[in-house]
Amino acid sequence: MKQLFGKLHLWLGLASGLVVLIVAGTGILLVFEDELDEWANHDFYFVTVPQNAQRLPMDSLVHAAAAFNPALKLTRIYAETQAPDHSVVIMAKKGKMQTWNIAVDPYTGKVIKARNQSKTFFGFVLDLHRRLCMNEVGKAITGASCLIFVLMIITGLVLWWPKRWQVLKQRTRIAWSSNWKRLNWDLHAVGGFYVHLVLLAISLTGLTWAYPWFNNAIYLMADGKPMKKNEAPVNKISQPVEAGFYESLYQQTNNKLPYKGRVTMLFPEKENQSVTVNKMNREASVNNVVDALYFEKGTGRLLKENLFKNYSTGNKIRRMIYPIHTGRLYGWPTQILALIAAIVAFSLPITGLNIYLMGRKKRKARAAKAPEKVVAMQEESAAV
Structure with missing residues (x-):
């Protein structure tokens, strides 16, 4: 084996x-x-x-x-x-x-x-x-x-x-x-x-x-169903964006989610879509904890909220994929650990190739000696 x-x-x-x-x-x-x-x-x-x-x-x-x-x-x-x-x-x-x-x-x-x-x-x-x-x-x-x-x-x-x-x-x-x-x-x-x-x-x-199949497997194992794409809800009232609109969303988000963090506002791809505002919680024990709020475009009215604490198990695991991959899960300690692992991973192809080349050289040396040994045995047998 x-x-x-x-x-x-x-x-x-x-x-x-x-x-x-x-x-x-x-x-x-x-x-x-x-x-x-x-x-x-x-x-x-x-x-x-x-x-x-x-x-x-x-x-x-x-x-x-x-x-x-x-x-x-x-x-x-x-x-x-x-x-x-x-x-x-x-x-x-x-x-x-x-x-x-x-x-x-x-x-x-x-x-x-x-x-x-x-x-x-x-x-x-x-x-x-x-x-x-x-x-x-x-x-x-x-x-x-x-x-x-x-x-x-x-x-x-x-x-x-x-x-x-x-x-x-x-x-x-x-x-x-x-x-x-x-x-x-x-x-x-x-x-x-x-x-x-x-x-x-x-x-x-x-x-x-x-691989999408691997990504879907996370949700199937954790939630028992495939991943469901979370889209911004549709605006209920059509109204043009006026001055102070984005500042209003920024203030509402920080009032609703008062912790220290990074606010990300996504401009809607479609005219009838609401504005998605995410806030990454810098005070959470792990990295990449994000709450999402959806505001009606034009009026600035809160239509929906999607808080991390209410995420499904699959969504919570998926949120942790990026910080685990980059080593940012717990900040500096896990980043240093990921750095050491990456350095070792970089060395593995080099040291592995050296092992292969040294083994190949050894096998060639054995193969070269084998015919000489056979000839010597044949001569000894003939002499006897």
């Missing part, structure tokens, strides 16, 4: 090694994407707060972003509550492929900067991580490699498992002072063992974006 799993582990590794190397390498950068992006682009995310200054109404910021480039279609607003030094970021689309982020100073109403996300450093890294910069073809390749990696973690654990408990100490310790071959094996086998649960969690959650 171990020989079978060994061959399966080997050939799956050779087939997916390069993709795993790219995905794990980009994953190392993405673990602290938000922190690194804010550090590198401080002027985009942060503003100077004037003394005794009042924040402008949200509508003024929307008008400033719309006037910046009329070719861009505004899609959503991001605003951090209880964070006066943060800019308000407004997302926009240009065609089907281009996504822009426009940072607006909430005190002056001026556009700080607009950037095409696909042309930013982390936009490129994310595209490489998800699609290898090859659109749907790349997405299919990374999805298949993610599934293969799950199988490799399982087969790797079987190969690591000691035959006798007496050698357990050897299988759980890296011999740093040993020769290069032994150290390489330890880094691959022992290092992989220590992070295999974290890597399994990251890989399984990654399958959610790769």
